[in-house]
Amino acid sequence: MGSIERIKNVALRVAKWHKAGYQIVVVPSAMSGETNRLLELVHAISPQPDPRELDMVAATGEQVSVGLLAIALKELGLDARSYTGWQVPIKTDNTHTKARIVEIDGARVQQDLAAGRVVVIAGFQGVDNEHNITTLGRGGTDTSAVAVAAALNADECLIYTDVDGVYTTDPRVVEEARRLERITFEEMLEMASLGSKVLQIRSVEFAGKYQVKTRVLSSLTDPLMPLEEEMHSGTLITFEEDKTMEQAVISGIAFQRNEGRIVVVGVPDTPGIAYQILGPIAAANIDVDMIIQNQSVAGKTDFTFTVGRNDYARAMDILNQHIKGQVSAQQVLGDPKVSKVSVVGVGMRSHVGIASKMFRTLSEEGINIQMISTSEIKISVLIDEKYMELAVRALHKAFELEQGRST
Amino acid sequence: MGSIERIKNVALRVAKWHKAGYQIVVVPSAMSGETNRLLELVHAISPQPDPRELDMVAATGEQVSVGLLAIALKELGLDARSYTGWQVPIKTDNTHTKARIVEIDGARVQQDLAAGRVVVIAGFQGVDNEHNITTLGRGGTDTSAVAVAAALNADECLIYTDVDGVYTTDPRVVEEARRLERITFEEMLEMASLGSKVLQIRSVEFAGKYQVKTRVLSSLTDPLMPLEEEMHSGTLITFEEDKTMEQAVISGIAFQRNEGRIVVVGVPDTPGIAYQILGPIAAANIDVDMIIQNQSVAGKTDFTFTVGRNDYARAMDILNQHIKGQVSAQQVLGDPKVSKVSVVGVGMRSHVGIASKMFRTLSEEGINIQMISTSEIKISVLIDEKYMELAVRALHKAFELEQGRST
Structure with missing residues (x-):
């Protein structure tokens, strides 16, 4: 009030x-x-x-x-x-x-x-x-x-x-x-x-x-x-999920502009490695958003996550000073200027092709996808910050959101 | 704070x-x-x-x-x-x-x-x-x-x-x-x-x-x-009352500058007359301070009281419009510019002469006393507002308060 x-x-x-x-x-x-x-x-x-x-x-x-x-x-x-x-x-x-x-x-x-x-x-x-x-x-x-x-x-x-x-x-x-x-x-x-x-x-x-x-x-x-x-x-x-929703697939495009991406490169794929990296980050009261760890190759893997941009510098400091050596990482890379764009829709569960439509749309606009993360009802991608508005507009159009729920 | x-x-x-x-x-x-x-x-x-x-x-x-x-x-x-x-x-x-x-x-x-x-x-x-x-x-x-x-x-x-x-x-x-x-x-x-x-x-x-x-x-x-x-x-x-207080008589001079005095003249001295006069005043949320009613003469008496000056006009209205006729008063008189001056002291209980000293002091300054009211440990007088400071100073001096408790 x-x-x-x-x-x-x-x-x-x-x-x-x-x-x-x-x-x-x-x-x-x-x-x-x-x-x-x-x-x-x-x-x-x-x-x-x-x-x-x-x-x-x-x-x-x-x-x-x-x-x-x-x-x-x-x-x-x-x-x-x-x-x-x-x-x-x-x-x-x-x-x-x-x-x-x-x-x-x-x-x-x-x-x-x-x-x-x-x-x-x-x-x-x-x-x-x-x-x-x-x-x-x-x-x-x-x-x-x-x-x-x-x-x-x-x-x-x-x-x-x-x-x-x-x-x-x-x-x-x-x-x-x-x-x-x-x-x-x-x-x-x-x-x-x-x-x-x-x-x-x-x-x-x-x-x-x-x-x-x-x-x-x-x-x-x-x-x-x-x-x-x-x-x-x-x-x-x-x-x-009422009748009018049955055909609906995507309800909206959400985004988070100010993210920073951090990659800990070449860490040994051993139990507890995720905790060793993220424990000190959490202890410093830094919220972590997306987390990705790929299949390891030759016992080594890359561990990637995103943080809010305000916390980026602090997170990098912690990694370089305290964690990099402990986990025997080859290097720590980062990009403080990334954004997350997500398509959200409960109809996604029963529909195929949403992901491919999303990726094709971004590709047609020449936008490179840096990271992908999915849940049952959303697909999020991390992209260069400068493409954020473009990506949101293109996806909004591709899923025909201006016309009511896309089919 | x-x-x-x-x-x-x-x-x-x-x-x-x-x-x-x-x-x-x-x-x-x-x-x-x-x-x-x-x-x-x-x-x-x-x-x-x-x-x-x-x-x-x-x-x-x-x-x-x-x-x-x-x-x-x-x-x-x-x-x-x-x-x-x-x-x-x-x-x-x-x-x-x-x-x-x-x-x-x-x-x-x-x-x-x-x-x-x-x-x-x-x-x-x-x-x-x-x-x-x-x-x-x-x-x-x-x-x-x-x-x-x-x-x-x-x-x-x-x-x-x-x-x-x-x-x-x-x-x-x-x-x-x-x-x-x-x-x-x-x-x-x-x-x-x-x-x-x-x-x-x-x-x-x-x-x-x-x-x-x-x-x-x-x-x-x-x-x-x-x-x-x-x-x-x-x-x-x-x-x-500790030893140092034994000889003490007066501890201070208190005063209330902004009072108004009201006299209901010639009311019959019958039971309930005080309530008939003050009930409507209290009902109008007007605080009454001093109240005096003298011995009646020939079945008639004067009923006098004081109110805060801000309430004076309202109190007079109530009396003239509603009460005067009811109680068969001869007239209602008032003075909106009076002050109350009091000498206070627990030693007064065991000492005579405090009242006379107070009255003599005021008389020597040519100050007329309009009303007197006493309790066990204080004597209050009502005087014309213009003499208030003079009265307080004269009494403060007479009781030697600047030198410690008067004896």
């Missing part, structure tokens, strides 16, 4: 749904800029603050929001009541700053709903077994919303964001990108983890685990738009 | 006490301006916000403070832990925005103290029986501090404020005003309620009820000043 004006708009929207007879639970985020303001206060005192105390401070942003939203709802004549995470309670483990939700007791909320109240629950936060306040980390409010929907057996969880749904690819790259009316949970998971940052990946996982019908839609529309229109807007994440 | 710099200063001061071997519990207020910022957000949404939701928002100011202070303490190498009101828990009744503390469970705090931790507790807030967040109203942090000290059987409760103690009178009025090293609880109560706004009156009442040795001292001193000096600075509120 942004300014006071946006809080009032949220209240108008909620009132509209409530008036139509729906029982509503709202999980607002902190006001725009508030979480950053709090983190700046903390970091002005300590560069490495105690995580428990950081959570104590950070959780107040959402607490302010729920109180203000409840007041705005009451101002519209609705009965409303706000709850913090601990009041619900939303129980989590004790991993401060990135806690995981363990259990939600919906009893108090259900009582309020039965009494005709709108319930407003603070997102992003919970409480551990010892009554400490915890937060869920980035995107935690989405996760809270989906988890609350699961705990209450909600018909649908509506996630209002600053985009109006999930697209076949980023409209800033491909003008013809089209909003998907539906996407399966598995596709959404791949799209989220591959860089379409509409929903935080943890909230998608939660939706999958508890089969929460989740809709992503825009918070920037007129709050008084017709309900019938609003309830069919955005993108619905589903759990059944 | 003010800025980040002030939080760091508080941490330095606490560390100094901790290093000297004291077990410390700190009850910080919200950062400077934070509570007002939160209330402005609320009032931008609703002129009459729901009190429960107002508390939800307002309580976050102190929650931010405790987290930041704990982080600052850890940054100095101390082990510290912060708690909100509900985490302690500080249990209150359910009167939102002005809740009263019912019970404090000190068990968790005691465990932390025993483990060598500094404990930081959010002031101004608590939790009711149904897990709703409550706040204690203006000055609530002082009250929280005293209540926590009582619950933990603390040796002493130190209240750091923006003044360096309790004075014989306001130094802005009398240059020779002198800081009192000690003051009894009852004197403090009279001084607080009479306008020396060093401590909120509720915190003084709490200190009295639970016999908490409380010291008022300055937060503006060098946090690293010698401990020995700091622990004897400020003003100690005591519960015994």
Whole structure:
């Protein structure tokens, strides 16, 4: 939620749904800029603050929001009541700053709903077994919303964001990108983890685990738009591959621009070699994305992986200084300017030829493929950064995504 | 607490006490301006916000403070832990925005103290029986501090404020005003309620009820000043009249500048007449200060009381429009420009002549006394506002307060 004006708009929207007879639970985020303001206060005192105390401070942003939203709802004549995470309670483990939700007791909320109240629950936060306040980390409010929907057996969880749904690819790259009316949970998971940052990946996982019908839609529309229109807007994440999906193959093109590729050349193909290489990288808190190890030739193999570009230099240092000698590698090569492009689609499972169509398309554009990695419903390739937009546009066109699901 | 710099200063001061071997519990207020910022957000949404939701928002100011202070303490190498009101828990009744503390469970705090931790507790807030967040109203942090000290059987409760103690009178009025090293609880109560706004009156009442040795001292001193000096600075509120007090009579001159005096003339001296007059005034949320009703003559009496000057016009309206006729008063008179001046001292109990000395002093200055009211340890007079400073200075001199307690 942004300014006071946006809080009032949220209240108008909620009132509209409530008036139509729906029982509503709202999980607002902190006001725009508030979480950053709090983190700046903390970091002005300590560069490495105690995580428990950081959570104590950070959780107040959402607490302010729920109180203000409840007041705005009451101002519209609705009965409303706000709850913090601990009041619900939303129980989590004790991993401060990135806690995981363990259990939600919906009893108090259900009582309020039965009494005709709108319930407003603070997102992003919970409480551990010892009554400490915890937060869920980035995107935690989405996760809270989906988890609350699961705990209450909600018909649908509506996630209002600053985009109006999930697209076949980023409209800033491909003008013809089209909003998907539906996407399966598995596709959404791949799209989220591959860089379409509409929903935080943890909230998608939660939706999958508890089969929460989740809709992503825009918070920037007129709050008084017709309900019938609003309830069919955005993108619905589903759990059944319905009939219209049967012929569908590819739902979208995802990409990750800023990657770096690292190859440890000529390491002995012995057990534990992958751990010897990646252990110190993980210990330095560097996330590794794609990992490839080819069949060995003459007892030697090349071990390749990608990292975020910001971590590239640090990863290379660690490899050259500490690991190269230990694993008797011939050399360590790297390229800090690569991008990953992926085609995603649940229909891929039962269709052949997707990979070859993808590779042919890239080849026709003269784009060299540096690495390939596949899952059941996606194929990712690593290419030179400068070809990224070209690749995305060519694939979007080849799979006819601008015309609806490709067949 | 003010800025980040002030939080760091508080941490330095606490560390100094901790290093000297004291077990410390700190009850910080919200950062400077934070509570007002939160209330402005609320009032931008609703002129009459729901009190429960107002508390939800307002309580976050102190929650931010405790987290930041704990982080600052850890940054100095101390082990510290912060708690909100509900985490302690500080249990209150359910009167939102002005809740009263019912019970404090000190068990968790005691465990932390025993483990060598500094404990930081959010002031101004608590939790009711149904897990709703409550706040204690203006000055609530002082009250929280005293209540926590009582619950933990603390040796002493130190209240750091923006003044360096309790004075014989306001130094802005009398240059020779002198800081009192000690003051009894009852004197403090009279001084607080009479306008020396060093401590909120509720915190003084709490200190009295639970016999908490409380010291008022300055937060503006060098946090690293010698401990020995700091622990004897400020003003100690005591519960015994010690030997040095035996001969003492007057501890200070308190005053209330902005009062209005109202006289309901010639009302029948019948039971219930006071309630008939003051009931509607109280119902309009107007605080009444002094009340005087003289012996009746021929079944008629004059009923006189004072109100804050801001409420004067409203009170006069209510009396003239609704009450005057009902009680068959001859007329309603008033003066919006009067001040109250009081001499306060526990020694007054056993001394005669204080009243006459006071009246003679005022008479010598040509100041007319409009009303007189007394308690066991104070004498208050109402005078024309323009003589207020003169009266305070003359009394301060007459009772030799600049030289230590008068004899």
